[in-house]
Amino acid sequence: MRTAFREVMTGDVRLAGEPAARAMRLELRAELPGLLHPWMAATAEVTGHVHVAGSGDDPAAPDWADDPAATGILEIAPLRARRIRYRLSFTTADGRRLHLDGWKSIRLGRPVRTMTRLPATVLDDSGRVVGEARLRFALTRQLLPMAVSVRTRTDPPPTAADLLRPRWRGRPGRLEVWYATITEPRTGTGLWLHHELVAPGDGAAPYAHGWTGVFPAGAAPVLARFGPVPWRAPDGPEVYRAGEVTVSADRLRGSAGDLSWDLRRCGGGAPLYTFPRWAWRHDVLPAAQIVPLPAATFTGTLRYGQTVVELARAPGNIARIDGHGNAARWAWLHADLGGGDVCEVVAAVAARPWLSRLPALPMVRLRVGGVDLPGGDPLLGAARLRADLDLPHWTVTGRLGGARLRIDVIQPADRTLAVEYVNPDGSPVVCHNTERAHARIVVERRTGGQWRTWRSWTLDGTAHAEVGRRE
Amino acid sequence: MSERALRAVAAAVLGVDDARARVVAARAVRLAGAFPRPVAAGLRAAAVTVNAAAYARTGTGLAALTPDRREAVCAAVTALPGGAQLLDALKTVLLLAASDTAVAAMPRQARADRLPARPDRLPARPDPLPARPDPPLTCITAAEWPARTSADVVVVGSGAGGAVAAREFARAGARVVVVEEGRRFTVDEFRRLPPADRFVSLYRDGGATLALGRPPVLLPQGRGVGGTTLVNSGTCYRTPTRVLRRWRDAYGVPVADPAHFDRLLDEVEALLAVAPQPTDVLGRNGALALAGARRLGWRAAPLRRNAPGCAGSCQCAVGCPRNAKNGVHLNALPQACAAGAVIVTGARVRRLLVTGGRAAGVRFGEHEILAPLVVVAAGAVETPRLLRRSGLGGHPQLGRNLAVHPAVSVAGRFAEPVVSWSGVLQSVGIEELHDDGVLIEATAGPPGLVSFVPPGYGRTLRAQLDGADRLATLGAMVADVPGGRVGARTVRYRLAPTDADRLREAIVAMGRVLLAAGADEVLTGIEARPYARTADELAAAAASAAPADLHLAAFHPGGTARMGADPARAPVDPAGRLRGVHGVLVVDASALPTCPEVNPQLSIMALALAVSRAAA
Structure with missing residues (x-):
């Protein structure tokens, strides 16, 4: 208690x-x-x-x-x-x-x-x-x-391992995602590991599939898919398995095409609830995203083609999505601000007919010094923010509690992969993702009658971002 | 106290004219403002009673009477049950008030020539000798101290025990805060302010702490940064070996083993620069004591004191005007502050904070300091009171077994001027009777500021004061049978019959020393037989005095939270820890297992050194 x-x-x-x-x-x-x-x-x-x-x-x-x-x-x-x-x-x-x-x-x-x-x-x-x-x-x-x-x-707060466990209980029309994004700081290589469990809306057997994107510095991104394979509930410490691709709280491993990876996770910080805790727990929104390990480091090996990248405490995160499917439009940003500080943004327009007319609702969590801002419910906080979703430049602006926030994200086309998703209802969505985005985050506070910059961060090619839309 | 009621009483008791009585009365009222309420009320009642006696006897007030009739009224009051004690109390306060006015009931012209060191002249004629500068102390007043702070160790009281404990813990690296009820006094104040003003501010209750009993006893205790070491006589006796053996063997205090304790005493003596008092500044009072003892063939010598640069200002009891006397405010406390300790002044600790059977800090006013260790060194009277207020008074012996040194003093009148207040205040020790528990010390001072009270009222008293410069005074203290008890508001003290006998013995012994030194007569301090010219008269006077007739003062209270191995007898264990709670040490005179039979400063400091060094 x-x-x-x-x-x-x-x-x-x-x-x-x-x-x-x-x-x-x-x-x-x-x-x-x-x-x-x-x-x-x-x-x-x-x-x-x-x-x-x-x-x-x-x-x-x-x-x-x-x-x-x-x-x-x-x-x-x-x-x-x-x-x-x-x-x-x-x-x-x-x-x-x-x-x-x-x-x-x-x-x-x-x-x-x-x-x-x-x-x-x-x-x-x-x-x-x-x-x-x-x-x-x-x-x-x-x-x-x-x-x-x-x-x-009455229960202790769920741990990262708890939050990573699969939630699917046999309902059709569900989509669960485990995704990790990592930046290898020495070479500037970005890595995107996307693992999905899809339970089709027509009652067909659930399956697991996913893809891996590598974003080398100075070269075109590489994408490789794995699966689909029939979904089997994993056992032991694993929380996801699709053939030889596995996810556990401590390890990510697998291969897809000529890509393979074996990474061990260290640290991660307290889970970050981009969507409200209640929304994740009670499954009342069309979908919800959280980051069980928002500021982890990864050590291991990544191979693609003839290239081998050794990762040594490379910063990254493991996030989760659970819902009915992908949004009609969305944008996502994960910015590792160093020292455990993180900015996570999910701005989405729900695919439901009666919600799709609303503007994108930006859910922002800014973790600074162990405190997550805004202090209140992220959904209520989203009402004071506005997102302009476009490519290659999208923004989130507005109020973060008593502060003023502006986030600019630039996803250069040559560093971005366009990946086609399939929703549980069979509809296609295209996601433009890069782990080598630029981002600028500025928080201002009003003191002495004028807005003054309280904190600001600039990420030059180390931000992880995507914009998804039905095309 | 009403000044008007007191004016006529001052004139009657001191035998001065109305103009001077007005000044003395005004001063007495001001001084009485520092007294506890019951004492001030008692003095007021005494003044009213004397006036009422005048109305009853003559039909008019004291103010309207002639000096003869005033004296008759005083005599009538003295004849009443308790009347002598009542008038004595008034006389003591009025003499204190008169001590630093220019009206001290003495001859006008002749006195100006004969009293070179009269204290009332100090403000107008400052001590020409330079004073040792005050060492730096980190003192912060309670008003400036934050309401909420924390420390590793809080020491309650900055006297002999508290200062040593603060130094030891600070040197061990602990964050130490010393909480002191009094304020910091500087040598500049000691040189600038009149003695009576210093007296009421340097002593708790303005010096009027009273132990109730028959007779009631004054129990002066210093209050200021440095505690009683600010105002004691500077006499530094080592704890006698027989006392240490008693503490070790009968009370189970291993640290009192003479071999070990002697090393602690050596260290304390070095800290205080203790040495025999050079004879050049002893003064005539001390010289006469030495001469008298020598003629009797008795052991006597200049006392060992902690005042290496003493110039004989004779103001030890109201703060040394030259900083020659090494109170702990000049050594242990500066060393503690140099090691990081801080002293909060003007902070009377209301209670110790206790959480789950463990000390958690102290509260004074609206301030609290949290600390896992509290060292209590508030003195033998205040320590048990503080512990009781804090809910830690469960031990049945806490506050009991109050041992003091009951003391009497006598004076000898000599043909030649003595000017006893010119020289060392406490100069010579006569140890002939020390094995019997009687220690005689030549103790002198200006009228009103010493415990010897000249006999008589009105013109008789005035005559005595006129000749005060020809008086040599000796004091004797007795190692008593502990007979006191500290209550929440009162201190009770019952003089044991054996102690009364020894006090009478002491009066006789002191009288013999004075007569041997050439005194014409001895002022016995006994109301019924105030004068004696021979040893036989002395013995008769002493034998005639009931305990209630003795003019007693009491010094060196101790033993109210005594240390010992037996949990049933001793509230404090041999390591100085208060029983029944964790994290409370007691390091002041209250922890002494028994009366140390000598001036206790060294004993207290050595014990505090042992306790705090073991705990640090």
Whole structure:
């Protein structure tokens, strides 16, 4: 059993050497083992947003800190230790890493006051006091949102291996995909391993097939298909098998035409839910995509033709799609931003007649410092974004929580493979895919009355992208 | 305390005119602001009672009476049950107030010539000798300290025990925060402020901490960065071997093994630069004590002190104006701060935080410091109170077994000026009776600032004060049978009959030393027989004094959380750990297994050194 909740506290922080305090706001998401109750003594993992305003004298001054990727822990023992301790690390606007350490000291004679006041000290890496914060949980404004935010979950969060397991339970008209995209950094070679399980809508026997694309630097991409073979549920650690092509959480191996590969996976980070978690779990959307291993590295050998590429901790990912089939139109981007940070985009127009008239709905997850943005539901977040899907240049623009986002993707034609898909209903779709795309991602925040760049990334030939459409 | 009520009482008790009484009363009211409420209320009630007695006896207030009739009223009050104690309490406060006013009930012109080191002249005539500069200390006031902090070790109290513990833990690499109730005093303040002002701010409760009993005893305790070492006499006795053996064998404290403990004492002595006091600045008071003892054939010598540059300012009790006395604020604490320790001042710890049977930190005001180890060194009175407030007072012996050094003092009147306040405050030790638990020390100081209270009221007292420069004073302290108990708000102390006998013995012994030194008469401090001219008169006066008639002061409280191997008898184990909880060490005088029979600074510091070094 796990409990998750959100808490917002506001107040001020007096920085050392400054005469006036600055406004401060903490928005926290906590997840702890067990149920939330007064007798507990547990440590919760906390992520959240730390905001400290600019100088009070100058309204146009930029924020002193505005970090949506704060992380830390929350020690909750309101009766057993009479203390609820908050320890958070965050980054200021000028890049300093700071640590907030404070606790509510519960006194049974003054429960409301002591449960709602959080004095805290802000320290730097050396332990020097940078400031003193006094935060308050506003009962009238924040108690209801906090109570509503409480969620309990009886199962532990699924692991990457859990998420990679096949979900097909015999329903016709289903499509499941395991795909991995990798960039070999030394040679700049991109690799795309696409594994499909297709359960045709006419009730025919399900089959497994797929293809492999290699995108060498300075040469035309190479495509090779494998299968189809009848689907057999894999056993052991494998999650997919199509002849000699296998997928497991730790290994990808197989051959297709004159292509062969044998790669071992290492790392990967926490699963990234590009589509909402509920959509993946309850299968209520026409299709959903998630990335069980968004920031993995791969080591092994890739052979195509006479070329042998040795991969050594090459960055890549393994993603999953499950649904009724391919969208009417879609675009996808996987950008490895380094250090475990990832940007994943799926912008799609559903193939259902009554949904196909809608504009493309961009689902964006930007993982920075272990925090996934936007903080809320990706589907709701998609409503504030807009995608212009074209080739070779497509974009996603709009709001990402309180920030402004622009993503530009360029898929050069000479680096792009056009691959024909077949939906479970038999309709064809063409996917234009490259693992050597260019991408530019810019996140801006509004400080001092104007938009300023908060973070930006440029990927020169290392972004993985595709655009699919019915042609 | 009402100044108006006190004005007439001041005039009556000190025998001064109304103008001077007004100044003294105003000053007394200001000083009493630092006293605990019950003490201040008691003084107010005493003043009202004396005035009421005047109305009852004469039909008019004390203010309207002539000096003769005022003295008659004082005599009448003295005759009442408890009246003498009541007037004594008033007299003590008024003498303190008068000590640094220019009206100290003394002759006008002659006194100006005869009292070269009168403390009231200090502000106007600063000490010309240079002071040793204060060493750097990392002190932060509680108001400036963040409300929430964490550390590896929190030390409660910066006195002899706390300072050593802070130094040891800081040198071992721990993040140490010392939390001190008092503030930091600088040598500049000691040179600039009048002694009485320093007195009320340097001592807890303005110096009016009272142990209730018959007789009630004053129990002065220092409060400031450095604790009582700021205001003690600087006398540094090594723990006697017989005491160490008792601690080792009867209380099961292995660290007290004399061979081991002597090395710790050596280290502490080196830290404090302890050495015998050179005779050049002893002063006449010490010289007379030496002479008297020599004529009696008794063991006596200048005391070993931690004041290598002492110039005989005679202000140890209110802060050395030259930083000559090595309180721990001049050595152990600066060394702790150099190793990274921080001292939070003005922070009275309200309680220790305990989580799951383990210490988690301390709370003072709205501040909390989290630390896995809390070292309690708040003194023998405050340590058990703090532990009780924190829910750690479960051990039945905690707060009991309060041992003190009950002390009496006598004065000898000499034909020639002595000017006892010119020289070392505590200069000579006479150890003839030490094996019987009586230690005589030549202790002097200006009227009002020492525990010796001249006899009489009105013009009688004034006459005594007129001749104060011809008085030599000795004090004697007794290793007592522990008879005190620290409560939440009060301290109770019962003087054991055997201790009363030894105090009488001490009065006689001191009187004999003074007479042997050439004193014309001895002021016994006993109300019924205040003067004695021969050894027989001395013995008769002492024999006539009931315990309640003795003018007692009590020093060196200890033993209220005593250390020992027997869990039933000792709240603290031989490693200094408080029983019943993890992560609490006790390193102050309260952990001493018994009375150390000597001035305890070295004993406390050596014990703290052993405990903290083992735990660091």
